[in-house]
Amino acid sequence: MTGVFSLLPEGQPGLLDPLLSGAWLSGGGEDLPRYLAAGGYAALPEPGRLLDRISAAGLRGRGGAGFPAAVKLAAVRDAPGRPAVVANGEEGEPGSVKDRWLLRHRPHVVLDGMRLAAAVTGAGHGFVYLSDAPAERAVRRALAERPTGLHVDVVRTEHTYVAGEETAVVRRIDGGPALPTAKPPRPFESGVQGAPTLVANVETLARIALMHARPESAEAVAGAHLVTLSGTGREGPATGGPVAGGAALAEVPAGTHLKALADLCGHGRADSVLLGGLFGGLHGAGWADLPLDHDRLAEAGGALGCGALHFLHPEDCPVAVATEAAAYLAAQSARQCGVCVSGTRALAGTLTAVARGTADADASGQLHRWSRGLPGRGACGLLDAAARVVGTLLAHFPDRVDGHRHAVCTACSGPAPEDGRRFTVPVP
Ligand code: SF4
Known part of the structure; x- marks a missing residue:
């Protein structure tokens, strides 16, 4: 069982809100009329203004590297040729579920973000890249329900650790195996069929859509994170967290301390953590006081990666x-x-x-x-x-x-x- 929780302050828009309130979901999917009523698929903005908003809010990519989203968008926009955009929903880290959850339950917010990214970059062709069958069904349903104005192809791949790496994404979309290639060139220079290509994680795109719908909260939306929490320890005494020794998908504000995340999923007795899925390394003494922040975790020798945290208990080795x-x-x-x-x-x-x-x-x-x-x-x-x-x-x-x-x-x-x-x- 994986619980779903939000630690966002009251009133802050979030990507998990619809599930928590039960208001936007019908039959397990996103309810289009309610999404539209909440500001979804709003009129396309002036591309430069949206890019400025994304830059000012400090949005960073959520696929793992944490690269500034505005810099990547501008690089694709400024490269020669007609760009393409890819909503990358292939999460290779076994400890992460956020991308598949978003595609299964909130396909419209992802497609809306892809539409906005296309507007910023001038792209006319979009791809949704994934391996998860329920996610594919949800995306196809959403596309049939409301076309995005882009030509969109859904591309299925195998589920492997490296299939979501950006050059592997391009190679697979071009008909090859989902394996990384040497860099340079990077996809923003030469991607799908040689076109400058934005390969953006689906959470990054969803946050762009939410920032467009709720511009007054852009900074808070850009700073919040979807995290996947799990642990290997035997269940400990109740810690006040809503799940006892379990796993959770949660949306949390920037800077949340890792101890609060352990408590949230019932791993309050944890004494160490594996960060970033498998990408951010093991951390012992002092881990609990670390904040959820790319730069602070990097200073500590770790990496936030895709936001998956795996807690270890004292009896774990x-x-x-x-x-x-x-x-x-x-x-x-x-x-x-x-x-x-x-x-x-x-x-x-x-x-x-x-x-x-x-x-x-x-x-x-x-x-x-x-x-x-x-x-x-x-x-x-x-x-x-x-x-x-x-x-x-x-x-x-x-x-x-x-x-x-x-x-x-x-x-x-x-x-x-x-x-x-x-x-x-x-x-x-
Ligand atoms: S062989 Fe090269 S491309 Fe493949 S997983 Fe290893 S480092 Fe990545």
């Missing part, structure tokens, strides 16, 4: 968690870059040996060297994610790692699953 993450990432390597194939395999294999207490004396030193030397050497972020998981494990939990040399850890005794099951959250 961080070495076991890191080993499962590394095994999953090694299995998900697209096997295009030699350094990724050998690097992820080496990280996962050596970490497994450490976890079982069979590693040689220099294993930690070797893992340290790889965690520093491997990032940035693959065509996409998968190798970086694996290196960060290992590097942050060593940095934040040296005693727990070392302890595996001296005593058998029951949590680490079996083979590490490669399917990411520990991190997978059901879509609510």
Whole structure:
């Protein structure tokens, strides 16, 4: 079970409001007349003014990198050629559900955002890119209900860790495999069929639509986040959170402390966290006081990524968690870059040996060297994610790692699953 919650202040418009109020949903989908009445699909703005609003509000992309949305929009607009826009709903992180939830339950707000992004960039062709069958049905229904004024194609892909990476998106839409390509060029320079292409996460587009409908709240809308919360620990005593030891999709204001998020989903006893899905690394002492903020988390050596947080309880073994993450990432390597194939395999294999207490004396030193030397050497972020998981494990939990040399850890005794099951959250 995954709960759905909002921590937004009273009156602040949010993307989860319709579900919470029950007002906009009928038959599990978004109610078009109510969406229109709430300001959806309003007249197209003067493109420069909307871009200024997005820039002033400080909206950052929600796919993982957190790049300023206005900069990306302007780059596509200014590139030579007729642009295309892509609503990217393929969330590869197993611990994230927000994008599939949005497409399943609020397709109109995403399509409205895509229409606005097309207006800003001058695009005439839009693509909705996804792998989730219920999401596809909802999007097709919404398109039939209200055309966007754009030529829109829905493109289905396989669900893999890397299928949502922006160059993989372009490659798949162009008829190839959903695998990343070397950069440059980036899609804003040469994307779908060579056209400058905006590949925008569906939450980013939804926030643009909400900012257009509620301009007086643009800054608050731009700062809020959809987060997916989960945990591996056994259920602890009730903490006052609405879910006991469960998973949650929540919308929260910028700067919310991570401890408040743990409490929200019943993981109040958590003593560490895995950030950004698998992309932001493990964090121990001091994690609870960190705010949900791209820059502050980066200063702490982490990354917000897609906004998925996985809480660990005192009885969890961080070495076991890191080993499962590394095994999953090694299995998900697209096997295009030699350094990724050998690097992820080496990280996962050596970490497994450490976890079982069979590693040689220099294993930690070797893992340290790889965690520093491997990032940035693959065509996409998968190798970086694996290196960060290992590097942050060593940095934040040296005693727990070392302890595996001296005593058998029951949590680490079996083979590490490669399917990411520990991190997978059901879509609510
Ligand atoms: S870094 Fe790994 S996952 Fe990414 S493109 Fe290269 S081989 Fe594929």
